Amino acid sequence: MSAEVQESSGGKRSKSKQKKMNVRVDFTPMVDMNMLLITFFMLCTTLSQPQTMEISMPSNEKDLTKDQLTEVKASQALTLLLGPENKLYYYEGEPNYTDYTSLKETTYGADGLRNILLRKNAAAVNEVRALKQQKLELKITDADYKKRVTEIKGGKDTPTIIIKATDDASYKNLIDALDEMQICNIGKYVITDIVDADRFLMQNYDAKGALSQGSTE
Template identity: 60%
Template sequence: MSAEVEQKDSGKGKKGKQKKIKTRVDFTPMVDMNMLLITFFMLCTSLSKPQTMEISMPTNDKVADDQTTKVKESQAVTLILDENNKVYYYLGMFKAGDQSLLQETSYAPTGIREMLIKKNSEVVAKINDLKKQKADLKITQEEYIKKASEAKDSKDSPTVIIKATDKSTYKNLVDALDEMQICSISKYVIVPITDGEKALLAAKTGGASAVKN
């Protein structure tokens, strides 16, 4: 950017008369500067990364029968997502023909969330305490992440098995996965619903939608 001063003299040399001065500012170099600034910010600004949801899928590793039974009896929670935003659950092992096993709930805070928080109460309490320590600056963010991960991987934490009927929606699955995060559930899997569960659900609801293949 430069400025030029033009001075004009009448040439008559009269005393007391002010000379006229014209100032012109050249903004042409500012264009180059703006382009440099735009290029700088484009290169230095980090682009927003797409957010992804981590889903724990069932492993192919074989588990001993006694260990499977132990997990199902003490820690397993099975969610069955059905049509019309209905969701059912049962605790422990599946028992064919036992309609009292299947309990209806909802996606409301007083539904799935309340049940899972109660089932995972010890872990939730530890996570809440860690959040308070982090807010009080007693632990760092890195320490919080490490200790929270250790708390969630506790052997006493429940394992949630999510199953969906043909007439449930993608939103139902997303809502169920959201509850896993809210309730600090780290061990959860998505598996197909079994024929026995379809039959039990159909008997429970009085319909045949769950039996559809």
């Protein structure tokens, strides 16, 4: 950066000598400095990686009978019903549409849905935590860690989460539910359409069983 000072006198007509200073600042070196800084940060900064979510669907075991598959799915399934006004309902296994108490209500907070998922997926969560500790101690590589975590999440004894959202559920509710899948190491979950029987179950739950079974038709 440089500055030039130009002096000029007022001429013969001026009784007192007055000096005028014209300052011109040269910013050309600043351009080079900015380019160097931009290049430095581009080379030294790690670009953000796109974050994706793994979705492992239940495997189709051909060597099992249909009744065995249904039994496994029912024992490991957890269905989430996303209702209006940030309401969240759930039931485990097969629902009993004649008994509104088979439906439970929880919240999207850490003391609600997260606790349920951690309890349902306790074995896998403990295994992933142990692997993470081994990774921190440099006992396994990052590639091995990711491979083994994927295998744990997709294991036969891990739960399958079925997410059903009503038309009145917000997009944020769905995102919050999907975030909990990642936090709780849920590897098998699916988003599917809600059926009329599930809508009735929610309405009957809110009405404390006052609705008749004929409302499902």
